[in-house]
Structures are given as structure tokens and as C-alpha cells.
Amino acid sequence: xxxxxxxxxxxxxxxxxxxxxxxxxxxxxxxxxxxxxxxxxxxxxxxxxxxxxxxxxxxxxxxxxxxxxxxxxxxxxxxxxxxxxxxxxxxxxxxxxxxxxxxxxxxxxxxxxxxxxxxxxxxxxxxxxxxxxxxxxxxxxxxxxxxxxxxxxxxxxxxxxxxxxxxxxxxxxxxxxxxxxxxxxxxxxxxxxxxxxxxxxxxxxxxxxxxxxxxxxxxxxxxxxxxxxxxxxxxxxxxxxxxxxxxxxxxxxxxxxxxxxxxxxxxxxxxxxxxxxxxxxxxxxxxxxxxxxxxxxxxxxxxxxxxxxxxxxxxxxxxxxxxxxxxxxxxxxxxxxxxxxxxxxxxxxxxxxxxxxxxxxxxxxxxxxxxxxxxxxxxxxxxxxxxxxxxxxxxxxxxxxxxxxxxxxxxxxxxxxxxxxxxxxxxxxxxxxxxxxxxxxxxxxxxxxxxxxxxxxxxxxxxxxxxxxxxxxxxxxxxxxxxxxxxxxxxxxxxxxxxxxxxxxxxxxxxxxxxxxxxxxxxxxxxxxxxxxxxxxxxxxxxxxxxxxxxxxxxxxxxxxxxxxxxxxxxxxxxxxxxxxxxxxxxxxxxxxxxxx
Numbered sequence: 001x002x003x004x005x006x007x008x009x010x011x012x013x014x015x016x017x018x019x020x021x022x023x024x025x026x027x028x029x030x031x032x033x034x035x036x037x038x039x040x041x042x043x044x045x046x047x048x049x050x051x052x053x054x055x056x057x058x059x060x061x062x063x064x065x066x067x068x069x070x071x072x073x074x075x076x077x078x079x080x081x082x083x084x085x086x087x088x089x090x091x092x093x094x095x096x097x098x099x100x101x102x103x104x105x106x107x108x109x110x111x112x113x114x115x116x117x118x119x120x121x122x123x124x125x126x127x128x129x130x131x132x133x134x135x136x137x138x139x140x141x142x143x144x145x146x147x148x149x150x151x152x153x154x155x156x157x158x159x160x161x162x163x164x165x166x167x168x169x170x171x172x173x174x175x176x177x178x179x180x181x182x183x184x185x186x187x188x189x190x191x192x193x194x195x196x197x198x199x200x201x202x203x204x205x206x207x208x209x210x211x212x213x214x215x216x217x218x219x220x221x222x223x224x225x226x227x228x229x230x231x232x233x234x235x236x237x238x239x240x241x242x243x244x245x246x247x248x249x250x251x252x253x254x255x256x257x258x259x260x261x262x263x264x265x266x267x268x269x270x271x272x273x274x275x276x277x278x279x280x281x282x283x284x285x286x287x288x289x290x291x292x293x294x295x296x297x298x299x300x301x302x303x304x305x306x307x308x309x310x311x312x313x314x315x316x317x318x319x320x321x322x323x324x325x326x327x328x329x330x331x332x333x334x335x336x337x338x339x340x341x342x343x344x345x346x347x348x349x350x351x352x353x354x355x356x357x358x359x360x361x362x363x364x365x366x367x368x369x370x371x372x373x374x375x376x377x378x379x380x381x382x383x384x385x386x387x388x389x390x391x392x393x394x395x396x397x398x399x400x401x402x403x404x405x406x407x408x409x410x411x412x413x414x415x416x417x418x419x420x421x422x423x424x425x426x427x428x429x430x431x432x433x434x435x436x437x438x439x440x441x442x443x444x445x446x447x448x449x450x451x452x453x454x455x456x457x458x459x460x461x462x463x464x465x466x467x468x469x470x471x472x473x474x475x476x477x478x479x480x481x482x483x484x485x486x487x488x489x490x491x492x493x494x495x496x497x498x499x500x501x502x503x504x505x506x507x508x509x510x511x512x513x514x515x516x517x518x519x520x521x522x523x524x525x526x527x528x529x530x531x532x533x534x535x536x537x538x539x540x541x542x543x544x545x546x547x548x549x550x551x552x553x554x555x556x557x558x559x560x561x562x563x564x565x566x567x568x569x570x571x572x573x574x575x576x577x578x579x580x581x582x583x584x585x586x587x588x589x590x591x592x593x594x595x596x597x
Contacts, residue, residue, distance in 0.1 A: 019086055021157055024048040025071065026087020029124050039120050068156075068173045070094050070201045074117045075106040078136040087124070090153030093172065095179045097141070097203055097210045100150030104138035108203045111136055116202060144214035151175070165217065166265040174262060181258070182227065183213030185250050189230040193249065224269045229277065299328060302339035305346050309353070311387065316341070318392050325349065357401060359394040365401050367461020372428070379439025380446075404462065407446060411465065413457040420470055421453055425463030427472070437480060441472075450475055486515070486526035495532060498541070498578060505576040509569060511535065539568065540586055542579035549590075553579065563589050 014034040018027045025048070032042045069092050076091050077099035090096050091106060098105055109116050110127040121128050141149075147163070154161050155172040162168070167175055184194035187208045199205045216223030231247050243251050251270075258266055300308075305325075306316050317339075320327040326342040363373045377384045377394065384396045424445075428438065444450040445465065450472075456464040487495065492512065493503035506512045507525075512535055514525040546553040557567070557579060567573060569580035 021089055023069075023087045023089035023092040025069070025074065025092050025119050026089075026124065029074075029119055029121075030086065033122065033124055068094060068176050072118065073108050073201050074119055075108040075203065076117075076133060077102055077104065077106055078134060078138050079104070081125070082134045085125075088153075089156045090149065093152045093156050094176050094201065095183075095206060095210050095213070096149040096152040096156075097207055098145045098149040099138070099141075100146050100153055102138065103141055103143065103146040105141045105207070106203065107133075107136045107138060142211060142214065144218045145210055147218060148179070148210065148214040165220065167217065170262060177258075178263075178266075179213040179217075180209060181253060182216045182224070183209030183211075185231065186212035186216050186223070186227050189227065190234045195249070195253075221269045221272060225273050225277065228270065228273045299340040300343050300346065302327075302341060305341045308346055309349055315387055315392050319349075319387065353395070355398055356395040357398045359396065362394075362396045362401050365461075366404055367425075367459075367463045375435045376439045376442070379436055380442050404446070405460070408455060408460055408462065408465065411452055412454040414454050414466065415457050418453060418466065420468060421466050422469045422472065423456060423463060424465045424467065427467075428463065433476075437476070440479065441475075444475070486528050487532060489514070489525060489527065492527050492532060496536075496541075502576060502578045505574070506535075506569070506580075509574050509576065511539065511569065511580070538583055539580050540583040542567065542570075542581060545581070545586060560586070560589070565589055 012031065012035050014031075016030065016034060028042050028046070028048070029039050031037070031046070032039045035042075074087070074091070075097075076087065079102050080088065080099055090100070096106075107117075110129060110131050110133075112131045113127065113129040115127065115129070117127065117133075125133050127133065151161050151163055151167055152172065152175060155175060160168075167178070170178065180195055180197075180200075184191075184197060188194040197205060197209070200209070216227065227250070228247065231250055254263075254266055254270055302313060302316060306313055309316070316325070319325045320339070320341070325345040328340045330338045330340075359370055359374060359377075362368075363370045366373065368376070374394065377396070381396060381400050383400065384394055386392050387395050424442075427433070427441070433441070441450070442462070445452055445467065450467065453466040453468060455466060458464075489503050489507060490500050493500045496503070503512070507514055507527075512527055513531055514527050516525055542553045542556050545556045549556065560566075560581065565581065565585050567579045567581050569576040569578070571577060571579075
């Protein structure tokens with residue numbers, strides 16, 4: 001606590017004892033009043049020992065740029081002043097804006113003349129206008145402001161702090177600096193220089209800083225994160241990816257103004273914020289940030305993600321477009337596109353890759369060509385998926401491959417040929433089965449619904465499995481041939497008695513839906529039997545109506561046009577060479593007519 005050494009031989013008529021909790025400026029004013037001297041005269045004769053500051057961690061603490069005590073304006077608590085009659089040292093500390101005893105705002109101006117109270121006044125308990133300071137009425141202060149003021153009071157009186165927060169390890173001057181730093185950026189995040197505040201020693205100005213700082217300190221680190229988020233949000237668009245631009249003076253103060261070890265908690269809080277909320281990525285060029293932070297941030301650059309995942313940038317972008325990995329894109333002023341991806345998605349991808357294999361590996365293990373296995377995968381392994389869009393490789397569960405390998409090795413082996421027995425390799429090579437038929441066959445033998453005889457000795461792939469030719473043919477006839485077959489488009493044209501050109505036109509206009517079936521490297525379009533029957537029940541050709549009513553198609557069209565029944569397809573509608581009508585509309589019109597009129 002700053003002290004004033006006044007001895008009996010000092011030349012003053014009255015030398016009252018300074019109380020242990022009495023402030024140096026208040027005591028000087030009391031000396032001046034008792035000896036009928038001016039405050040300045042007493043200050044010149046008996047200056048305050050500013051170096052005797054309690055709980056100081058460094059010798060140059062008080063001599064810093066920011067003073068710890070308010071040497072220009074005086075503040076007080078009316079209720080406490082009425083009881084004690086002297087000036088408490090806590091009232092003289094900068095940013096101790098509330099009374100911790102009464103939990104009310106201090107007063108630093110007269111309610112009558114509205115003038116600020118200064119130390120140059122004549123009497124300690126009176127304003128220069130004659131108003132008694134004991135008659136002032138205080139107003140309640142927020143609880144966090146009172147807690148912060150109590151901490152500053154204890155430091156000023158030489159007591160050890162007990163907040164349990166990071167403030168406990170700081171000196172009075174360091175606490176004042178922290179309060180200004182946090183309070184200024186919390187109150188004025190859009191200002192170019194938030195810490196450059198005029199009249200900071202007056203309550204009408206300082207209460208903004210004190211209130212904001214108290215909320216940040218006693219809601220740590222949530223309050224700190226709010227400051228950083230507000231600064232980032234107020235940054236100029238397109239420049240938020242650079243830390244000095246996004247956080248401006250706040251970032252520089254952390255690593256320059258508060259570079260001492262006592263303020264390490266500030267940098268730790270900032271790096272925790274970066275790890276959790278920063279979405280712009282961090283490079284190793286930034287030497288200020290701890291290397292461990294690069295392993296904690298949620299968003300990493302695309303090139304780092306590619307190295308970690310072992311894939312190309314094109315595949316990564318395909319995964320992003322497929323929404324398999326969350327990403328953030330930002331375009332700089334020069335047009336450079338910066339892509340950042342979420343670390344959690346990258347880690348999940350890498351974990352999944354450990355339990356998955358490539359298409360080439362699966363083909364080698366199972367004895368397929370890559371093209372054949374790729375065509376069969378959607379049928380025999382629904383859990384397989386592509387790592388991105390078109391052209392990206394497949395990812396196949398290794399457990400599925402191991403299950404097939406174990407199943408193959410569990411079969412008995414045969415050296416010589418067995419009568420009426422064929423291998424799976426023979427079926428794949430010589431039987432003209434579609435891919436879905438081959439896939440269904442493999443599922444049947446794996447699930448043991450279709451019995452196996454064994455496998456060829458020395459062959460550990462699917463092609464070496466042996467099955468009964470008779471049972472395979474019976475199974476195929478029962479599964480596929482007995483079912484209603486699909487039709488090619490020329491076959492559909494023959495069934496409907498129309499030209500192939502008309503059939504293809506109906507397919508193009510989606511009156512007939514087709515499915516693609518693969519035959520080796522070729523695809524062929526088929527129309528299912530149910531689709532043909534559905535077409536017959538919904539539509540009717542004008543030609544068929546004319547045959548039914550024994551007239552010409554032109555007459556039928558004329559009558560239907562007069563009745564408001566329009567065709568759904570035809571030469572003048574979609575280029576189809578046959579007029580096509582909705583069967584229900586025509587039926588409703590022709591009901592009750594024996595012939596066309």
C-alpha cells in the first residue's frame with residue numbers, strides 16, 4: 001500500500017495517524033485540511049511512495065504506462081464514508097468502481113453542482129460548492145463488478161486474493177492492465193484502438209470498461225470467447241483468414257503487450273478459442289501459436305487433409321461435394337480459393353479406411369477382374385461405397401472380403417473332375433447371365449441356400465467353387481425363367497403392333513419406362529412386363545379406337561376434339577407418329593354410344 005511518512009518534526013501543526021486501510025490521496029487531503037494547507041502543498045512536501053505497492057510481482061510494476069491509482073479524481077461510498085470518516089484505499093484504485101461492502105457504485109461527482117470531485121478541494125467531506133458528501137445517494141452495482149472491486153481492494157491493502165481465478169497470481173498494476181484490456185475490447189470491439197480511452201479515471205467512462213471486464217473475468221473462458229468472436233465478426237469480409245487482421249490490436253497485445261509469463265493464461269485462452277471456433281485454418285508459418293494447436297484445431301487446410309487421408313485433392317473435393325466431409329471455402333481478394341475441412345470428418349474417414357479395402361485388393365482376394373467385381377458390388381456387397389463422385393475408387397469392407405475367404409477355405413477340396421459338376425468360373429465365362437443374376441447366384445451360395453459340392457484344390461477364389469450343373473440350371477429356371485420376362489424395345493413394338501420408331505418415341509417421352517441391364521461391357525434397355533400392362537390399361541391408340549368403331553382415325557380425332565378430349569401424344573405434340581389418348585377419358589365419352597356421331 002502506498003504510504004506517506006510524516007514525522008513529529010515535519011513542521012505540521014497536526015499529524016493524524018494514517019489508518020491501515022486509508023488511501024494515500026485521502027490522507028494527504030486530510031492533512032491539508034487539518035493544517036489549513038492546500039493539497040498541492042502537502043503533496044510537494046510529503047509525496048506518496050508509489051514504489052511501496054503490495055503484492056507486486058515485478059519491481060517496475062507500478063512504474064508502468066498505466067497507473068494503478070486515480071490521482072486526479074476522488075471516488076467514495078457515501079454509506080461507508082459516513083461510518084468511517086476517512087478515505088478507503090480501495091476507492092482510490094483505478095477500476096475499483098464499486099463498494100464491495102455495500103455492493104453499490106462509488107460516487108465521483110456532486111449531485112448539486114454536478115462537478116467532478118478532485119483532490120484539490122478544500123475539505124475532505126465536502127464539495128467545493130458546500131454540499132456534504134455524506135448526503136449523496138448511491139445506486140446498486142452488479143455483483144460481478146463488486147467481486148472485481150473487492151479483489152482490487154484486497155490487493156491494495158496487501159491481502160492475498162482468494163477469487164480462485166487467474167487474477168490471484170497478478171499484482172495490482174497487472175490486474176488494472178488486464179481489466180482495461182478485456183473491458184475495452186468487450187465494450188468497443190469495432191474501435192480501431194479500444195484501449196485509447198479519454199477520461200478513463202471518471203466513473204461515467206470507466207463503468208463501461210469495468211462492467212464488461214467483470215463479466216468476462218467471472219465467466220471465463222466463455223466471456224473471452226465472446227470477445228474473440230465479436231472481433232472476428234467485425235473484421236472486413238475477405239480478410240478474416242489472417243489473424244492480425246481478424247483480431248487486430250487484440251492479437252498483437254496478446255503476444256506483445258502481454259508477452260510476460262504472468263499473462264500466459266491469456267494466450268492459452270486464445271489458443272483454446274482457436275482450437276474450438278477458428279474455421280480459417282492455421283499454418284505452421286505462424287510461430288506465435290503453439291505447435292500443439294495445429295493438432296487441436298477443428299478446421300485444417302485441404303492439403304493437410306489430403307496428406308492425412310492419403311487421397312488426391314480431386315477426390316477430397318468430390319467427397320466434399322457429396323457432403324461426406326464438411327468443408328468451408330473462402331475466396332481471397334486475389335481470387336485464390338482456400339478450402340478447409342473439418343478434422344473430425346477426416347479422422348472418421350481415416351478410421352473407416354482402416355477397416356476398408358480397395359477394389360483392386362478385393363478383386364485379387366476373390367479372383368475377379370476389377371470390371372466384373374465393380375459391376376457385382378451393388379448386388380453382393382451393399383456396404384461398399386465410392387470415395388466421392390464419378391471416377392473415384394471404391395471402398396469395400398475388409399470384413400466382407402475375409403468372410404468370403406473363410407467361406408471358400410471351409411469347403412472340401414477335389415483334385416479330379418466330378419460328374420455333372422461345374423465351377424463358378426465356368427458359369428462366369430460361358431453362361432450369358434446378367435450381372436444381377438450372377439450376384440443373386442453368389443448370394444445364394446454364400447447363404448447356403450444353393451448347396452456347394454466343394455472347391456478345386458489349389459484354388460482359393462470364388463471361381464474355384466464347385467456346384468451341381470443340374471441344380472444350378474433348375475435354380476436359374478425357377479428364379480428367373482419362370483418369372484415374367486422383360487422385353488426389349490423392338491419386342492414391345494411387336495406386342496403393341498406399332499413401329500419401332502413409335503416405341504422409341506414413347507420411351508423418350510417416358511410413357512414407357514425402361515431399365516438398363518448389363519451384358520458384359522454392354523448395357524441393354526428393357527421394359528418390364530408390368531410396365532407394358534400398365535401402359536395398356538392407361539392409354540389407347542387412336543388407331544385402335546377407329547378399328548373398334550369401324551371408322552377412320554381422322555374421324556375419331558375430329559369427334560374427340562369436339563368433345564374436348566385431347567391426345568397426350570401425337571405428331572403435333574411430341575413428334576410421335578401415332579395419336580395416343582387417355583383410355584379413361586375416351587371410355588367416359590363413348591359410354592352409351594352405339595356408334596360415333
